[in-house]
Amino acid sequence: MTEVQEIEQQKQYIQKVAKLNENKNLTYHILTFGCQLNENDSEKICGMLEQMGYTQTDKIEEASLAIFNTCCVRENAEERLFGKIGELKNLKEKNHLIIAIGGCMMQEEHILEKLKKSFSYVDIIFGTHTLHKLPEDLFKVLETQKKVKDVIDIDGNVYEDLPIKRNSKIQGSVTIMYGCNNFCSYCIVPYVRGRERSRKPKDILNEVEELASQGYKEIMLLGQNVNSYLRSEMEAIKQGTLKDEAGDYKEINSFAKLLRAINQIEGIERIRFVSPHPKDFTDDVIEAIRDCKKVCKFVHLPLQSGSTNMLKVMNRKYTKEQYLNLVEKMKAQIPNIKFSTDIIVGFAGETEEDFEDTLDVVRKVGFEQVFMFIYSRRVGTPGDKMPNQIPEEIKHERFNRLKQLVESQIAENNQSYLGTKQKVLVEGPSKNNEKMLTGRTESNKVVVFEGARSLVGSMVEVKMVEDHLWYFKGE
Ligand code: SAH
Ligand code: SF4
Numbered sequence: 001m002t003e004v005q006e007i008e009q010q011k012q013y014i015q016k017v018a019k020l021n022e023n024k025n026l027t028y029h030i031l032t033f034g035c036q037l038n039e040n041d042s043e044k045i046c047g048m049l050e051q052m053g054y055t056q057t058d059k060i061e062e063a064s065l066a067i068f069n070t071c072c073v074r075e076n077a078e079e080r081l082f083g084k085i086g087e088l089k090n091l092k093e094k095n096h097l098i099i100a101i102g103g104c105m106m107q108e109e110h111i112l113e114k115l116k117k118s119f120s121y122v123d124i125i126f127g128t129h130t131l132h133k134l135p136e137d138l139f140k141v142l143e144t145q146k147k148v149k150d151v152i153d154i155d156g157n158v159y160e161d162l163p164i165k166r167n168s169k170i171q172g173s174v175t176i177m178y179g180c181n182n183f184c185s186y187c188i189v190p191y192v193r194g195r196e197r198s199r200k201p202k203d204i205l206n207e208v209e210e211l212a213s214q215g216y217k218e219i220m221l222l223g224q225n226v227n228s229y230l231r232s233e234m235e236a237i238k239q240g241t242l243k244d245e246a247g248d249y250k251e252i253n254s255f256a257k258l259l260r261a262i263n264q265i266e267g268i269e270r271i272r273f274v275s276p277h278p279k280d281f282t283d284d285v286i287e288a289i290r291d292c293k294k295v296c297k298f299v300h301l302p303l304q305s306g307s308t309n310m311l312k313v314m315n316r317k318y319t320k321e322q323y324l325n326l327v328e329k330m331k332a333q334i335p336n337i338k339f340s341t342d343i344i345v346g347f348a349g350e351t352e353e354d355f356e357d358t359l360d361v362v363r364k365v366g367f368e369q370v371f372m373f374i375y376s377r378r379v380g381t382p383g384d385k386m387p388n389q390i391p392e393e394i395k396h397e398r399f400n401r402l403k404q405l406v407e408s409q410i411a412e413n414n415q416s417y418l419g420t421k422q423k424v425l426v427e428g429p430s431k432n433n434e435k436m437l438t439g440r441t442e443s444n445k446v447v448v449f450e451g452a453r454s455l456v457g458s459m460v461e462v463k464m465v466e467d468h469l470w471y472f473k474g475e
């Protein structure tokens with residue numbers, strides 16, 4: 001069966017489940033762990049469920065279906081999940097709750113073992129390659145009351161045309177590629193998400209155009225390594241294993257060209273993307289960011305470590321100097337460009353000197369935002385087998401030092417915003433104060449300000465008047 005036929009088949013299952021659920025007013029509760037790709041997957045899960053006659057509820061006690069979309073990038077996500085499944089046991093008995101668990105964690109053998117042993121009451125287990133089969137899996141459970149485990153370990157396919165229920169009406173996430181080929185030595189993602197594969201440019205452009213026609217203003221392009229978009233496909237064409245008979249890749253054959261094409265779409269005002277890999281940040285991408293008015297001059301550029309030694313052990317394929325040179329090059333070519341990053345502290349073998357290198361890069365670049373992580377050993381990765389693991393207390397001590405540096409830098413950097421006028425995309429009422437509006441600057445700073453509700457969804461000029469470290473008050 002082709003991917004198109006598989007989706008056709010799932011649409012029939014959607015109809016079948018909808019029929020079973022008719023006039024029952026059923027609800028579902030979904031909880032998503034992990035990254036924005038997982039959030040986007042969950043939007044598709046919700047899209048399918050709504051078509052099957054379920055409506056979403058925040059109250060798990062009332063739901064007839066509970067879905068957890070899991071992440072395994074660090075240990076704490078796993079622990080939270082097991083706690084949550086444990087809590088469902090009573091509800092399962094009381095409400096005949098159907099429990100479905102999917103996502104990255106389900107691609108791990110030891111997790112499946114643990115579920116089988118300790119949580120055998122889970123009804124559906126699905127993985128990252130079988131998300132689109134949720135209608136079929138759910139139908140089987142409803143019909144037979146049997147448990148379904150639907151996990152496969154493959155390189156992966158690309159499925160189009162799944163229903164979607166989006167979390168925002170202003171900012172739309174668009175996954176442009178799946179999987180990862182980089183195998184950074186600390187990271188589990190390539191093992192659970194399969195190999196790199198990209199969506200066709202026309203499918204992405206159609207989705208963005210559709211979003212624009214629905215009034216969306218900001219597009220977030222998603223992938224584990226967005227600037228290797230279409231790389232595998234281009235290599236396959238070169239080797240003759242893929243034939244581009246339909247001319248899908250004739251005009252757009254790279255990430256830079258995709259950015260330029262999306263930049264042309266009317267109605268969209270901002271384009272962001274996560275995550276690019278520093279080793280693949282080619283000049284054409286830098287030029288596209290520079291030339292495209294809608295592409296934010298704000299780039300998330302994961303550093304992981306500032307030490308060339310550690311970067312080598314991490315299999316990141318760039319040095320401290322190459323990273324700094326890339327930042328300098330971008331600063332020279334793109335006026336006012338700003339950066340955010342991800343950093344891991346305490347990876348195997350990290351010395352005090354290595355850690356000092358990380359602090360050094362942080363001082364030199366001056367990031368707008370730093371996502372900091374304590375290294376978490378992942379079963380099956382090379383990092384887990386390295387002998388020279390760092391003791392927990394040293395990891396924490398380094399984490400705190402990095403945090404202090406980052407916070408003092410951000411506090412200082414925030415001063416440079418005060419008094420300036422920034423373009424802010426208004427997202428909605430502020431969570432803490434319904435009377436205020438909240439939005440973000442191009443550099444992703446949160447701004448809270450007074451204004452009419454009618455401004456939601458538009459771009460407004462806001463004067464930055466007060467700095468509160470993680471957000472600004474504006475006028
Ligand atoms: N593909 C993206 C993001 C992957 S996961 C990238 O390469 O940047 C998001 C972040 O989680 C990573 O950037 C990394 O900083 C962090 N991370 C990944 N594996 C980790 C681990 N084992 N322990 C701690 N942090 C980890
Ligand atoms: Fe993980 Fe590295 Fe791939 Fe990012 S690029 S998902 S950190 S292996």
Ligand code: F3S
Pocket residue numbers: 033034035036037038070071072073104105189192193
């Ligand atoms: Fe987690 Fe999977 Fe994303 S492991 S970070 S949800 S790709």
